[in-house]
Amino acid sequence: MSDPIALSRDPIAEARRHWQDRGWTAAAEGMAAVTSIMRTQQILLARIESVLKPHGLTFARFELLALLSFAREGALPMNKASARLQVHPTSVTNSVDRLERAGLVRRAAHPGDGRTKLVEITGQGRNVVERATLELNGTVFGNPGFSAPELDRLNQMLGKFRRDAGDFVDTRFPI
């Protein structure tokens, strides 16, 4: 962005007032919350990408690298990576292409299934993701702009939301 000037009033609070004025009371709070989540995501993503850029990573590629670094043998089938990251298979293909060109991952044959390809993190990939993670931890993740109780509430609320949305099946957030 060229000049992210601070507005004198919260545009989302203003929109909520307009919703109220129109009589859309039942949807006003939801509209405000949803829009706030959108904007918060945008702010956080910008911070993350500015940290990752010097490491030659985008957030999508960082997430893939981090996932692989935690996997057994540092490798996963493409479709497992796609499922775990909740992204489209073609997005994984694209990410792996870039990461492979940068020498951070490599493709390997699956021992049991000839259709399947494994993505495997390289030693260089481990170094890069380790350094990037430490810097992210020291900046965004370690100082996200929410207090400890707020983080707790967020993780609880959003965890429940994601479960209800069908992201995963889990019993730690009982219905």
Next chain:
Amino acid sequence: MSDPIALSRDPIAEARRHWQDRGWTAAAEGMAAVTSIMRTQQILLARIESVLKPHGLTFARFELLALLSFAREGALPMNKASARLQVHPTSVTNSVDRLERAGLVRRAAHPGDGRTKLVEITGQGRNVVERATLELNGTVFGNPGFSAPELDRLNQMLGKFRRDAGDFVDTRFPI
């Protein structure tokens, strides 16, 4: 997405455990919350866009139309729209191009400043945004997946976050 299969375990909770195991305790909760916000935004955006698609709108274009529908005279200078929507000027140019081609907005000269152009919503634009809003209110905004107290907490927390991030200057969230 082709097959958004529900995972058996929450991938974000799993990542948090890995963070803990590595000793990145101070950043674990923040990482989980930030990642949860990212994923929640993705889910909500997908719902919104699926509602808007039959109306010929994306979320970015809907937001612009909604902003104009609340503006005096239904018109705003391009740079005001850019500031209020927190998007790059070229993004506004692009959105206005598409909306203008669809007959939902028009460009007009600014009476006092020859450099400035106004974006003005058309009657057709008002009809479209009204119908789209009602449908969004009846689905996503009116039923966002959070309880009323949760919405309240979210609006409070994210409002404060956005203010601290420099999005706007306001006194309703005192430091």
Next chain:
DNA sequence: TATTGTTATACTCTATAACTATA
């Protein structure tokens, strides 16, 4: 037949730089 992954293609939003017109 079904599944895995790739390719080709297309459409978002985003961003920088160069440019025109106006102040």
Next chain:
DNA sequence: TATAGTTATAGAGTATAACAATA
């Protein structure tokens, strides 16, 4: 000189469809 907006260009993620190889 500074500002408003556009254009050109590029990059990102996302998505569908067609395809090859394998099960």
